Amino acid sequence: xxxxxxxxxxxxxxxxxxxxxxxxxxxxxxxxxxxxxxxxxxxxxxxxxxxxxxxxxxxxxxxxxxxxxxxxxxxxxxxxxxxxxxxxxxxxxxxxxxxxxxxxxxxxxxxxxxxxxxxxxxxxxxxxxxxxxxxxxxxxxxxxxxxxxxxxxxxxxxxxxxxxxxxxxxxxxxxxxxxxxxxxxxxxxxxxxxxxxxxxxxxxxxxxxxxxxxxxxxxxxxxxxxxxxxxxxxxxxxxxxxxxxxxxxxxxxxxxxxxxxxxxxxxxxxxxxxxxxxxxxxxxxxxxxxxxxxxxxxxxxxxxxxxxxxxxxxxxxxxxxxxxxxxxxxxxxxxxxxxxxxxxxxxxxxxxxxxxxxxxxxxxxxxxxxxxxxxxxxxxxxxxxxxxxxxxxxxxxxxxxxxxxxxxxxxxxxxxxxxxxxxxxxxxxxxxxxxxxxxxxxxxxxxxxxxxxxxxxxxxxxxxxxxxxxxxxxxxxxxxxxxxxxxxxxxxxxxxxxxxxxxxxxxxxxxxxxxxxxxxxxxxxxxxxxxxxxxxxxxxxxxxxxxxxxxxxxxxxxxxxxxxxxx
Amino acid sequence: xxxxxxxxxxxxxxxxxxxxxxxxxxxxxxxxxxxxxxxxxxxxxxxxxxxxxxxxxxxxxxxxxxxxxxxxxxxxxxxxxxxxxxxxxxxxxxxxxxxxxxxxxxxxxxxxxxxxxxxxxxxxxxxxxxxxxxxxxxxxxxxxxxxxxxxxxxxxxxxxxxxxxxxxxxxxxxxxxxxxxxxxxxxxxxxxxxxxxx
Amino acid sequence: xxxxxxxxxxxxxxxxxxxxxxxxxxxxxxxxxxxxxxxxxxxxxxxxxxxxxxxxxxxxxxxxxxxxxxxxxxxxxxxxxxxxxxxxxxxxxxxxxxxxxxxxxx
Numbered sequence: 001x002x003x004x005x006x007x008x009x010x011x012x013x014x015x016x017x018x019x020x021x022x023x024x025x026x027x028x029x030x031x032x033x034x035x036x037x038x039x040x041x042x043x044x045x046x047x048x049x050x051x052x053x054x055x056x057x058x059x060x061x062x063x064x065x066x067x068x069x070x071x072x073x074x075x076x077x078x079x080x081x082x083x084x085x086x087x088x089x090x091x092x093x094x095x096x097x098x099x100x101x102x103x104x105x106x107x108x109x110x111x112x113x114x115x116x117x118x119x120x121x122x123x124x125x126x127x128x129x130x131x132x133x134x135x136x137x138x139x140x141x142x143x144x145x146x147x148x149x150x151x152x153x154x155x156x157x158x159x160x161x162x163x164x165x166x167x168x169x170x171x172x173x174x175x176x177x178x179x180x181x182x183x184x185x186x187x188x189x190x191x192x193x194x195x196x197x198x199x200x201x202x203x204x205x206x207x208x209x210x211x212x213x214x215x216x217x218x219x220x221x222x223x224x225x226x227x228x229x230x231x232x233x234x235x236x237x238x239x240x241x242x243x244x245x246x247x248x249x250x251x252x253x254x255x256x257x258x259x260x261x262x263x264x265x266x267x268x269x270x271x272x273x274x275x276x277x278x279x280x281x282x283x284x285x286x287x288x289x290x291x292x293x294x295x296x297x298x299x300x301x302x303x304x305x306x307x308x309x310x311x312x313x314x315x316x317x318x319x320x321x322x323x324x325x326x327x328x329x330x331x332x333x334x335x336x337x338x339x340x341x342x343x344x345x346x347x348x349x350x351x352x353x354x355x356x357x358x359x360x361x362x363x364x365x366x367x368x369x370x371x372x373x374x375x376x377x378x379x380x381x382x383x384x385x386x387x388x389x390x391x392x393x394x395x396x397x398x399x400x401x402x403x404x405x406x407x408x409x410x411x412x413x414x415x416x417x418x419x420x421x422x423x424x425x426x427x428x429x430x431x432x433x434x435x436x437x438x439x440x441x442x443x444x445x446x447x448x449x450x451x452x453x454x455x456x457x458x459x460x461x462x463x464x465x466x467x468x469x470x471x472x473x474x475x476x477x478x479x480x481x482x483x484x485x486x487x488x489x490x491x492x493x494x495x496x497x498x499x500x501x502x503x504x505x506x507x508x509x510x511x512x513x514x515x516x517x518x519x520x521x522x523x524x525x526x527x528x529x530x531x532x533x534x535x536x537x538x539x540x541x542x543x544x545x546x547x548x549x550x551x552x553x554x555x556x557x558x559x560x561x562x563x564x565x566x567x
Numbered sequence: 568x569x570x571x572x573x574x575x576x577x578x579x580x581x582x583x584x585x586x587x588x589x590x591x592x593x594x595x596x597x598x599x600x601x602x603x604x605x606x607x608x609x610x611x612x613x614x615x616x617x618x619x620x621x622x623x624x625x626x627x628x629x630x631x632x633x634x635x636x637x638x639x640x641x642x643x644x645x646x647x648x649x650x651x652x653x654x655x656x657x658x659x660x661x662x663x664x665x666x667x668x669x670x671x672x673x674x675x676x677x678x679x680x681x682x683x684x685x686x687x688x689x690x691x692x693x694x695x696x697x698x699x700x701x702x703x704x705x706x707x708x709x710x711x712x713x714x715x716x717x718x719x720x721x722x723x724x725x726x727x728x729x730x731x732x733x734x735x736x737x738x739x740x741x742x743x744x745x746x747x748x749x750x751x752x753x754x755x756x757x758x759x760x761x762x763x764x765x
Numbered sequence: 766x767x768x769x770x771x772x773x774x775x776x777x778x779x780x781x782x783x784x785x786x787x788x789x790x791x792x793x794x795x796x797x798x799x800x801x802x803x804x805x806x807x808x809x810x811x812x813x814x815x816x817x818x819x820x821x822x823x824x825x826x827x828x829x830x831x832x833x834x835x836x837x838x839x840x841x842x843x844x845x846x847x848x849x850x851x852x853x854x855x856x857x858x859x860x861x862x863x864x865x866x867x868x869x870x871x
Binding site: 582583584588589592593596599600603604606607610611614615623628632635636639640642643646647650653654745746749750752753756757759760761763764765 | 771773776777779780783784786787790791794797798800801802807810811814815817818821822825826829830836837838839842843845846849850853854856857858860
């Protein structure tokens, strides 16, 4: 095959093979996740010891070596932006989606391999631009990952670069989502009808629809904000805006709420983009390690689809405090309460799968089972935020930060890390070290709860988010000792990732080789391919004979999707 | 690469469409949401002020009407180009695609004249939100026209070599390029009255 | 049937349809420009402009884009998009402008 004669740069750098592209996304996203974590470490130092000089690198960052409010704001905005758009989504969708979806439907590659390659490189360029913004005069964007105007429009920093980077990232995402949907629907193998898709495929296809239809309004809004900053328009600048005592020179007539609506129209579905691939990964790991079919497969599918649709009509629950009237807020409160139903159903079906199961607590299974209570805490703490009455008290406090971090950090990231351990043998032919994995899991699990749990208490006491020194207020000073606990735990969490990173990069060469292509004895199609799969995935076309999770808990018999025989 | 991907020239028997056909419609769905958001912004801005000018008072309606006719005509020529391929007539395809490109350039030239006239009177997006949304929406639409020109020019030129080796796949490409072009026309069909005639 | 396996006769019939639709689109363009000279009250001007534009758009979509004979997968995608598009367009009425206070926003 001509593949073997391809030069290195074409085989590994500008590859159109979805497996190579998936790994490229994974490695790049890992770097951005660590960088985003590092930004937060700087912020957590300041929060625990306000005004203290930052060790080692303080003098390189600011004149005095201590955190300034401007730097804190930039770090906060960039932490959120990088983690979401350069870290979690590329990992969940770009890495896991790209690598697994073609394999799990029995295809030889994505439907549009060249488009796939382009979507990675556009993401890469977007990432470089975002990182370059740190070096621009005025510093990186500092108006929150939410970039609310008028501040984002009038600020004298690299907000314009942020917007341009977002255009690249959104484009990359759109190209990727078209690919995922067409691949899963058009290229599924013989016998692989929709109700035989692994849940991970359902999750990725739904996620792709969310990205496809929700991102464009943010792209439009970004263009409008760019116009405001670069061409002097007033899309988001109200008439009579006064800045530092002087009338701001613009035509006016705009409205900051327009930005908020268009932003959240994307950003709410975006949070389901963050969680759905993780739910899919957890379903795969749990069924394979509980040796049981998923409880309520159809219920899970319909819940995911319903969740996806509902995610488009809850967005203004992020805007309850913008002066909206009762009619509007009641509508969004209702839809927000309704959307909690499929979320609970999803969690319950996975939980019920564990009932009466023969559980194998491998490292991936540790992460997947931990996901369940962590996601539950994240989800439950969303309820007081979705109810307008309690949101009055909790909006823009640390309660919100605790809520969303629980779903994304010990939620999604735990699931994805479990997924790395689970599919590592598939893409490398070797297993990651089990002991290092257990150290990674237990340290991370304990530390991460100490980082985020106190936030609910602080938030309930009224401590605001985005403050670089909480002790300026009495109620903030009262909870300051929690900050020391949280920051210490954050450092522990950072160090806990070292065994993981080390494990990931060394097991490639020195990990224990797997004895067969299906070391977990799992049933979905990717395990029919060799570990690692060849360029075309399935040299002999694979055919699907049954449902995806045909494990028998009573007899212990396993019938993979791709095995024709009954015996 | 050597992987053989099915349904690039023949449709998938279950869905009845080729990969590219499904792909382009998904892309157009996202474009509906993009321009939809801009229309939503336009309505929001208009509802918020008392002094929104009438399009016919400040914009050049005859030129825009000409552009509307030009773009609609280009939509006909691009679908005729596809039909020509269906009838195995490469020469006719090239004629119609060239006409489509010619119409696209006329559209852009007229747009340049319109913009130029505004700029020479000192009018820019900073002047008022009416002009801001006018420039941004027509500007983004113009960028989409340029994108279409690049694709269509490629398909007329070096891309047409595919006709001699994979005629069905090439016809499919022209159909998809045509679908994109029709969408660009569709956006203008709404833009024209909303900006110029209200 | 859409666009895949058509006989020569069917293609020729389609091309005749394209020119007829072109004629209709020219007429509708003239109509919409003519209406704008009448300077109707704003509400009716908007309604009429949108009705004419929607008609033109439907002709382009149904006949030039072959939507009249497309497949379920495409219809489902567009249906979902249409629903979400409606939510986008409703946004302006969620914003408390002084003039609209009392409509959606109470």
